[in-house]
Amino acid sequence: MDVAAAKALGAGIAVIALAGVGIGIGNIFSALVSSVARNPSARDQVFGIGILGFALTEAVALFALLIAFLILFT
Amino acid sequence: MAAGEPTIDALGQFKLHTVLGPIGRSVNFTQSNLLMVVSGAIILGLLYFGARPRAVVPGRLQAAAELMYDFIARLVSDQIGDEGRRFFPFVFTLFFFILFGNLLGLLPYTFTFTSHIAVTAALAILVIVLVTVVALRIHGLHFFSYFFPKGAPVLLSPIIVPVEIISYLSRPVSLSIRLFANMVAGHVMFEVFASFMVMMAGAGAIGYLGAVGPLALNVVLMGFELLVACLQAYVFAVLTCIYLHDAVHLH
Numbered sequence: 001m002d003v004a005a006a007k008a009l010g011a012g013i014a015v016i017a018l019a020g021v022g023i024g025i026g027n028i029f030s031a032l033v034s035s036v037a038r039n040p041s042a043r044d045q046v047f048g049i050g051i052l053g054f055a056l057t058e059a060v061a062l063f064a065l066l067i068a069f070l071i072l073f074t
Numbered sequence: 075m076a077a078g079e080p081t082i083d084a085l086g087q088f089k090l091h092t093v094l095g096p097i098g099r100s101v102n103f104t105q106s107n108l109l110m111v112v113s114g115a116i117i118l119g120l121l122y123f124g125a126r127p128r129a130v131v132p133g134r135l136q137a138a139a140e141l142m143y144d145f146i147a148r149l150v151s152d153q154i155g156d157e158g159r160r161f162f163p164f165v166f167t168l169f170f171f172i173l174f175g176n177l178l179g180l181l182p183y184t185f186t187f188t189s190h191i192a193v194t195a196a197l198a199i200l201v202i203v204l205v206t207v208v209a210l211r212i213h214g215l216h217f218f219s220y221f222f223p224k225g226a227p228v229l230l231s232p233i234i235v236p237v238e239i240i241s242y243l244s245r246p247v248s249l250s251i252r253l254f255a256n257m258v259a260g261h262v263m264f265e266v267f268a269s270f271m272v273m274m275a276g277a278g279a280i281g282y283l284g285a286v287g288p289l290a291l292n293v294v295l296m297g298f299e300l301l302v303a304c305l306q307a308y309v310f311a312v313l314t315c316i317y318l319h320d321a322v323h324l325h
Contacts, residue, residue, distance in 0.1 A: 051308075052309060055252075055305050056252075056309070059251075059252040059255065059256065062252070062259045063251065065255070066255045069084065069085075069262050073082070073083075073084045073085050073262075
C-alpha cells in the first residue's frame with residue numbers, strides 16, 4: 001500500500017468518531033425539545049445549557065476532524 | 075494522484091508572516107499580532123464611544139455597549155454568584171477578545187489569531203493559573219480537599235484523587251484545543267470547498283455549472299462559522315466562569 005492510499009484510509013478511519021458525536025448531539029437536542037415541550041416557560045434557561053452541551057460535544061467531532069486534516073494535509 | 079494536478083493546500087492559510095514593512099520585520103510583528111491589536115482597538119472604541127453619550131434613552135452604539143456589558147454581567151452573576159462581580163473585567167476581556175478574534179478572522183484577507191494553538195493555549199493557561207491562585211487565596215491549603223469530593227468512601231481515594239487531579243490538569247488542554255480546533259476546522263473547510271470550486275472550473279463549461287455546488291456550500295458554511303465564532307467565545311467564557319465558580323465555592 002502506498003503512503004497516499006494509507007493516508008486516505010487513515011483519515012477515513014479517524015472520522016468514525018463522528019458517529020458517536022452524532023448520537024450525542026441527537027441526544028442533547030431530543031432532551032432539549034422534550035424539556036421545552038414539557039415546560040415551555042423554562043425555554044430560556046434550558047436553551048443556554050443545551051447550546052453549551054452542543055458546543056462541548058461538537059468539540060469532540062472537531063478533534064477527530066482535526067486529526068483527519070492533519071493526516072491528509074501534512 | 076497525477077502530477078501537475080492542483081492539490082489542496084489547506085494549512086497554508088495559517089502561516090505567519092510579518093507586516094508593516096521593515097519595522098514589523100525587526101520586531102517580528104506578524105499579521106496575528108496586528109489582528110490582536112485591531113480587535114483590542116475595536117473593543118476599546120466600541121466601549122469608549124458607546125459609553126460617552128450617557129443618554130437615558132441609548133442610541134445605537136450605547137445600546138450595543140450596554141448589551142455587551144449586560145450580557146457578561148448576567149453570565150458572571152448566574153454562573154459564579156455574587157462573588158463573581160470581581161471577575162467581571164477578566165471574563166469580559168476574555169470573551170470579547172476571543173469573539174472579535176473569531177469574527178475578524180472570517181473577513182476576507184484577514185487572519186484568525188485564535189486558530190493558533192499558541193494563542194489559545196496562552197489564554198487557557200492564564201485562566202487555569204488565575205483559577206488556582208484564586209482558590210488558594212480564598213481557601214488556603216483547604217483547596218486540596220477539592221481533589222477528594224465530600225462523602226466519597228476513603229477506601230476509593232487512591233483512585234479518585236489521581237482522576238480528579240488529571241481532570242483538573244486537563245482543563246486547559248481541552249479549553250485551548252476546543253477553540254483552536256473549531257477555528258482551524260472551519261477555515262480548512264472553507265479552503266477545501268474553495269479548492270473544489272477552482273478544480274471544477276478547470277474542467278470547462280460543465281465544471282462552471284458544477285462549481286455552483288461548493289460555492290453554495292461555502293455560503294452556508296459562512297453562516298455556520300458566524301454561529302461557531304460566537305458560540306466558541308461564549309463556551310470559553312462560560313467554562314472560565316464554571317472553573318471560577320469551583321475555585322470560589324469548592325464543589
